[in-house]
Amino acid sequence: MARNDNEITQVVARMVLDSRGNPTVEAEVALAGGARGRAIVPSGASTGKFEAVELRDGGPDFGGKGVTKAIANVNGTIANAVIGYDARQQRLLDRAMIALDDTPDKSRLGANAMLAVSLATARAAANAARLPLTAYLGGVDATLLPIPMMNVINGGVHASNNLDMQEFMLVPHGAVSFRESLQWGVQTYAALKAELQAKSLSTTVGDEGGFAPNLHSHQEALELLVGAIEKAGFRPGIDISIALDPASTEFFIDGRYVLKGEDRTLTQEEMVDYYAQLVDAFPIVSIEDPMAEEDWAGWRLFTERLGGRIQVIGDDIFVTNPRLLERGFKESVANSILIKLNQIGTLTETLETMELARSRAYTTVISHRSGETEDTFIADFAVATGAGQIKTGAPARSDRVAKYNQLLRIEAMLGEGARFNDWVKRAT
Numbered sequence: 001m002a003r004n005d006n007e008i009t010q011v012v013a014r015m016v017l018d019s020r021g022n023p024t025v026e027a028e029v030a031l032a033g034g035a036r037g038r039a040i041v042p043s044g045a046s047t048g049k050f051e052a053v054e055l056r057d058g059g060p061d062f063g064g065k066g067v068t069k070a071i072a073n074v075n076g077t078i079a080n081a082v083i084g085y086d087a088r089q090q091r092l093l094d095r096a097m098i099a100l101d102d103t104p105d106k107s108r109l110g111a112n113a114m115l116a117v118s119l120a121t122a123r124a125a126a127n128a129a130r131l132p133l134t135a136y137l138g139g140v141d142a143t144l145l146p147i148p149m150m151n152v153i154n155g156g157v158h159a160s161n162n163l164d165m166q167e168f169m170l171v172p173h174g175a176v177s178f179r180e181s182l183q184w185g186v187q188t189y190a191a192l193k194a195e196l197q198a199k200s201l202s203t204t205v206g207d208e209g210g211f212a213p214n215l216h217s218h219q220e221a222l223e224l225l226v227g228a229i230e231k232a233g234f235r236p237g238i239d240i241s242i243a244l245d246p247a248s249t250e251f252f253i254d255g256r257y258v259l260k261g262e263d264r265t266l267t268q269e270e271m272v273d274y275y276a277q278l279v280d281a282f283p284i285v286s287i288e289d290p291m292a293e294e295d296w297a298g299w300r301l302f303t304e305r306l307g308g309r310i311q312v313i314g315d316d317i318f319v320t321n322p323r324l325l326e327r328g329f330k331e332s333v334a335n336s337i338l339i340k341l342n343q344i345g346t347l348t349e350t351l352e353t354m355e356l357a358r359s360r361a362y363t364t365v366i367s368h369r370s371g372e373t374e375d376t377f378i379a380d381f382a383v384a385t386g387a388g389q390i391k392t393g394a395p396a397r398s399d400r401v402a403k404y405n406q407l408l409r410i411e412a413m414l415g416e417g418a419r420f421n422d423w424v425k426r427a428t
């Protein structure tokens with residue numbers, strides 16, 4: 001029988017570090033023809049309650065954050081099961097791992113173990129086909145570069161300042177190409193730094209590379225952003241708009257939204273009013289997780305009030321899970337979904353969730369985690385799926401810049417064939 005060059009012959013995992021210095025899983029897959037693929041999984045801090053389980057040891061290793069068990073699962077159980085599979089049969093491979101795990105939340109093998117193998121296999125298959133990952137995953141249609149959502153002010157659990165909301169992002173949607181949008185974001189990031197320095201505010205950065213100053217209010221953060229956009233020579237709302245990820249589950253306490261920085265405690269209705277005022281006053285085009293992951297009633301209120309005006313992204317509430325997204329459809333919650341591969345744990349399931357979102361015209365935003373690495377899978381994935389938007393931090397810190405640099409390469413490689421998203425233009 002002829003040898004199949006795509007047959008998996010070896011699967012190994014090892015511990016590597018993420019951008020917070022925590023251990024994470026890297027897997028490497030080798031094929032019979034000599035091609036290899038490697039992938040590292042990221043790790044969140046403001047994780048959703050219903051995410052697939054990231055297996056951690058809990059022992060003395062790395063302060064209880066070790067991944068020894070996840071690595072042993074890859075090298076043992078998973079390797080035994082998937083060796084011999086054709087790496088191009090991604091769906092079969094992922095299904096085999098899901099069956100092997102046999103839990104609803106991937107708690108036996110660990111989503112970190114499974115995703116590392118899932119992504120490393122896709123890379124190995126792409127290498128065997130001598131195709132860039134973008135083209136292998138997305139075919140000839142993979143030409144749409146995403147608008148970056150650049151997180152330039154960090155708060156919440158990603159920083160040690162007093163801002164309750166986690167992310168204040170620039171959306172340079174007026175640019176004609178990814179390269180230009182990145183450049184505009186970079187110029188605004190620099191203007192913001194100068195503005196903070198002029199006001200004697202801190203320019204130290206949070207987990208995603210955004211500045212983490214102590215400010216009096218969210219309003220003040222938004223004013224600083226608008227000021228920076230203008231100082232950099234751009235028109236707020238036309239060239240560059242603002243997106244927020246309050247990650248509000250983190251400040252939802254006993255049924256109330258507790259804004260410590262502003263010394264206010266709000267009901268669901270008051271929280272929605274608070275957002276509506278911000279949307280009236282500032283060029284905000286998108287808000288992610290405005291309400292807490294289990295506050296479905298609050299989410300309905302929010303979507304009813306603002307869903308016609310802005311993009312409303314579900315992250316913690318959907319956790320890239322098709323069942324939760326279906327509930328979102330039924331209850332008229334959100335109009336967009338954040339896509340994080342490690343929330344669900346395999347490439348196949350992530351693609352299924354994205355397809356489901358599209359079937360109901362929910363937009364999709366590919367996202368990094370706050371704990372990242374040099375792995376740039378999500379950059380290729382964003383183009384391959386034509387998602388149109390990517391959230392991957394400030395243009396500082398190598399773990400974030402690596403994704404932007406990969407998108408620059410992809411755009412250059414596509415040349416004249418590259419397209420750039422225009423969802424804001426179409427929506428307004």
Ligand SMILES: O=C(O)[C@@H](CO)OP(=O)(O)O
Pocket residue numbers: 043044045046047048167208245247315367368369370371
């Ligand atoms: O809330 C989020 O969207 C993410 C990424 O920005 O944060 P984390 O990875 O900590 O969950």
Ligand SMILES: [Mg+2]
Pocket residue numbers: 245247288289315316338
């Ligand atoms: Mg989020």
